[in-house]
Amino acid sequence: MASPFLPNPVDISAQIVRRALRRERVFRDRQNPLDFPDSYLYERYRFSAEGMSYLCELLEPHITNVTRRSHALTVPQMVCIALRFFASGTYLYVVGDSENLGKNTVCRTIRKVVLALQGYINSFIVFPGHLSTMSIKEGFYKIAGFPRVIGAIDCTHVAISTALGEHEADYVNRKSFHSLNVQMTCDHECMITSLDSKWPGSVHDSRIFRESILCQRFEEGLFDGLLVGDRGYACQRFLLTPYPDPQTGPQNRFNVALSKTRVKIEMTFGILKARFNCLRRLRVSPERASQIVAACAILHNIATIRKEREPPQNQLLPDEIDPITLDHPAGAAVRDSITTQYFT
Structure with missing residues (x-):
């Protein structure tokens, strides 16, 4: 091989070595964490x-x-x-x-x-979302043709491992580990639009919603739209759940469309826990765990708004659905009306 130190070597190997030798070294400031790719x-x-x-x-x-x-x-x-x-x-x-x-x-x-x-929780987590209500309804409708939806709701468990004292039994969930039961709603873009993270793991999903400020605001008629949830919630005039025993035809199509629509909340949980692995197990008191969950939810929304890269998602096992809650007559009537109008 010709010498790579010649000004213009003819030999290909010498040219490759010469280019490598001339490569400019980049020294990064290790004290500045932002000075990295x-x-x-x-x-x-x-x-x-x-x-x-x-x-x-x-x-x-x-x-x-x-x-x-x-x-x-x-x-x-x-x-x-x-x-x-x-x-x-x-x-x-x-x-x-x-x-x-x-x-x-x-x-x-x-x-x-x-x-x-x-x-910044009231700046980045707002219901029904940062977009207009009509835009959110259209976004959900494009998923599976389900009308009037402004949010999907569900709860997820965040495991905690710390000394809980005399209240330890309250934090044992249906899977027999200590946790917080965290209620969230999301829009069609997987933005978290409401959060309630203070409840122990043994508390039923429907009770968390029933005692939440979000439920009170829906009962007061402040929102023009519907939530969609699973059978852990009672079907109400503003929160629709699947038919427990659907008949073939319209009722089955209703359940399929609702299921596809509420997948957005499961996706939100998956992205959130993949992005912030601390939510798989927190080694702090319940009060501090609740605050960390809120901080991660805010960061998730900031990352979503700024179109940050989503991390690879591990397959999350779905949380067990709590015992089915009896439907309200008004909710069943709204469900039947939508089934007749959109899925017949």
Whole structure:
């Protein structure tokens, strides 16, 4: 092979070696977590560099340190620590080791970011959504031809493992593990539009909805539209569930269309838990677990709005449907009316 150090070598091998030798080296600032390619950031933090910059600007007024004494953490460092925990769900000392920080520093930083994010809950989680009600209805109608839907509703369990004291039995769910039972609604774009994350795992889905502010607002007639849910809920005039024993024909078509429509809430749960693995098991008190769930829901909506890349979704086992609740006559009448009008 000719020498690769000649100005213009003729030999192909020498040309390849010369190009490799002339490749300019890139030195990244390891103190700046945003100075890495998006593939690196997505894998560790679930956001691109632009998305993380947006979060830094959003949270800076609430989490910035007033001094640089004792090498105080910068806002990008604090955001990265919290996102690293949300994305991995691992132990705090592991997050600290990866960021070259102590466990106590990591704990305080995550707490600070969670509380800051909660201040934006009414800005990023709104019902029926950020789009107009008509746009949401049209979006759901395009899925399976189901009319007037402005949201899909369901509950999912978030496992918690910590000392629960005298209230431990309240958090044991139907699968015999400790959890929070978290109620969410979503729109046709898998945006979370309402959240109730304070209930123990033993509480029935229908009770959570019955005592929620969302149910009260529907009963007051503040929304022009319907929710769709599974048989864990009672069929009401504003919340439709499938026929328990459908007859062939219109009733069966109604159930199929409703099932396809409410798949959006299952997709939302899948994306949320794949994006933030901490929601598979939290090692904190129920109160703090509820706050972390809310923070992750806000981050999910921010990521959805900004079109951030979705992580690969693992196959989630569906939560068991709680014992069937008896339907309300008014709800059954609305269900029959829609069946006759749209699925006959």
